[in-house]
Amino acid sequence: MTTKLKDQSGAGEDNRACGVSELSLDELRSKFRRDYDVFGSNTISAQLAELAERREQVPVSYSAPDNGCWVATTYDDISSTLRRSGRGFINFPSTPNGVNMQGSQKAMIPIELDGPEHRQFRQMLDPLFSPKRVQALEPQLRRFANTLIDRFIEDGHCDFAHDFALPFPGGSLLAMMGWPAEDLEQLNNWVGIALHGVPAASPEDSDAARVRAHGEMRQYFFELIQRHRSNPGDDVTSHVIQAEVNGRRMTDDELFDLCLLMMLAGLDTTKSVLAQSILYLGHHPDKWDEMFARPETLDPAIEELLRVTSPTSPTRVVSAEVMDVGGLPIPKGERVHLPVPAANRDPQYYPEPDEVKFDRVAKPHLSFGVGPHRCLGAHLARLELRVAFEELRRRIPKFTIDPAQQPVDRLGMTWVVDNVHILFPPGAREHQG
Numbered sequence: 001m002t003t004k005l006k007d008q009s010g011a012g013e014d015n016r017a018c019g020v021s022e023l024s025l026d027e028l029r030s031k032f033r034r035d036y037d038v039f040g041s042n043t044i045s046a047q048l049a050e051l052a053e054r055r056e057q058v059p060v061s062y063s064a065p066d067n068g069c070w071v072a073t074t075y076d077d078i079s080s081t082l083r084r085s086g087r088g089f090i091n092f093p094s095t096p097n098g099v100n101m102q103g104s105q106k107a108m109i110p111i112e113l114d115g116p117e118h119r120q121f122r123q124m125l126d127p128l129f130s131p132k133r134v135q136a137l138e139p140q141l142r143r144f145a146n147t148l149i150d151r152f153i154e155d156g157h158c159d160f161a162h163d164f165a166l167p168f169p170g171g172s173l174l175a176m177m178g179w180p181a182e183d184l185e186q187l188n189n190w191v192g193i194a195l196h197g198v199p200a201a202s203p204e205d206s207d208a209a210r211v212r213a214h215g216e217m218r219q220y221f222f223e224l225i226q227r228h229r230s231n232p233g234d235d236v237t238s239h240v241i242q243a244e245v246n247g248r249r250m251t252d253d254e255l256f257d258l259c260l261l262m263m264l265a266g267l268d269t270t271k272s273v274l275a276q277s278i279l280y281l282g283h284h285p286d287k288w289d290e291m292f293a294r295p296e297t298l299d300p301a302i303e304e305l306l307r308v309t310s311p312t313s314p315t316r317v318v319s320a321e322v323m324d325v326g327g328l329p330i331p332k333g334e335r336v337h338l339p340v341p342a343a344n345r346d347p348q349y350y351p352e353p354d355e356v357k358f359d360r361v362a363k364p365h366l367s368f369g370v371g372p373h374r375c376l377g378a379h380l381a382r383l384e385l386r387v388a389f390e391e392l393r394r395r396i397p398k399f400t401i402d403p404a405q406q407p408v409d410r411l412g413m414t415w416v417v418d419n420v421h422i423l424f425p426p427g428a429r430e431h432q433g
């Protein structure tokens, strides 16, 4: 099966030399067809193995199920497509099957906008997520990390994914956005349903739950926007309500879409990087020590962990008549899925790509994307990761993964791992109550 595909695709040769520009779209699709389960029922490691094999055999392929999309796998093809956002590629709809799963009214702001409109929103949003504004949150983040650790430190065990990785990113996002801290659990529940459906439920039941959650979120955020409008503070939500983009203020629908995106983009992603990293570090205690060998070893270690745990993958839609992806002429309207984990493990730039090496001298990873849509929350995410690892190291210097519990991977719009049970010598709480 794979050999035949290799022959069909002409992988390793210059595709243009195979006369692909002469082919109709149907012929192109069928010549380069290799189906891919985008939202995979696979484990993360099986999905990574599949991507590595595709990179070898058919680096750009067409996957027919679930409305169809092209799948790129090399660092160069993925980064060059991301860089051409707004120049031959657009970002709407941003899902590989073209289905609006988030339930936004129109294009999600700013992720599904392109060109000058997108630039205007980024000019308004970028200063609100600047390193300086983010840095100001550090003491608060440290306190929150320790509040969470206090809840399980005396037990000598916890489900790290549920007890720390899930709530921790919310503490900083909610503080930045000016949303009530006590609503975190509810917001995380909605995000879980929106991105992953209901665990063990049928697709129909999950879709029904998504519709319900969307209605509840809409009501929640419309009320919250009203409160910030009448009583503004120095938070992102208040600034955005008052800002003018294109000579006008945003409507409540647009504000809701923006809040929704912040939740979807800001909560599950950092959670996933944290949970996957601790799972890896629990199995590799030498790496946990190496991260903290010297003060300057921590940041490169975090970048390497971001490379190997990249949780989210963009999709672009061809908007020009035809665009070149890896030598294939992909025509207008076609979706191109860009699995960042495949780019981040391309052996052309990362020798022994599955090895975690904190001293790699390599191309920067693509975990935060690249080009006009590069992650708005990258400074925040990096600070969250640094504070989390530092406080965990201080309070829990040694831990192992509980062999009696099995981690569970879920590959939806983000790749996450649940059930990361760790064991450690019990410690003392630092705060009462």
Ligand code: HEM
Pocket (backbone or CB within 6 Å): 082, 091, 094, 110, 111, 112, 122, 129, 173, 261, 262, 265, 266, 267, 269, 270, 273, 310, 311, 312, 313, 314, 315, 340, 366, 367, 368, 369, 370, 372, 373, 374, 375, 376, 377, 378, 380, 381
């Ligand atoms: C480790 C954590 C994170 C990862 C791996 C991550 C990854 C990404 C990636 C790959 C993109 C580009 C999507 C594309 O090109 O279509 C992106 C965009 C975005 N991210 Fe993050 N993200 C993280 C954390 C956050 C946080 C904490 C926030 C909260 C503010 C955030 C907000 C956004 C927004 C608003 C965009 C859209 C930017 C635009 O379209 O201009 N992200 N993120």
